[in-house]
Amino acid sequence: MKIRSRSGAKKRVKITGSGKYRFEKSCKRHLLAQKSKRQKNIGGSKIVVNETQAKYLAKVLSK
Numbered sequence: 001m002k003i004r005s006r007s008g009a010k011k012r013v014k015i016t017g018s019g020k021y022r023f024e025k026s027c028k029r030h031l032l033a034q035k036s037k038r039q040k041n042i043g044g045s046k047i048v049v050n051e052t053q054a055k056y057l058a059k060v061l062s063k
Contacts, residue, residue: 009057010061016048022046022047023049
């Protein structure tokens with residue numbers, strides 16, 4: 001995940017019930033006609049962030 005401002009991060013990231021952070025993958029908004037079904041399905045899942053990103057998000061979202 002790219003570095004974002006606090007307001008940008010809070011719009012993109014959701015906190016799960018167990019306290020983990022999730023966000024949508026990119027490449028799912030437009031130009032979908034020429035992408036294969038596989039490309040669209042791979043991009044469809046939400047990502048749980050890794051430990052390093054979680055530390056960064058905790059710092060950014062706690063302000």
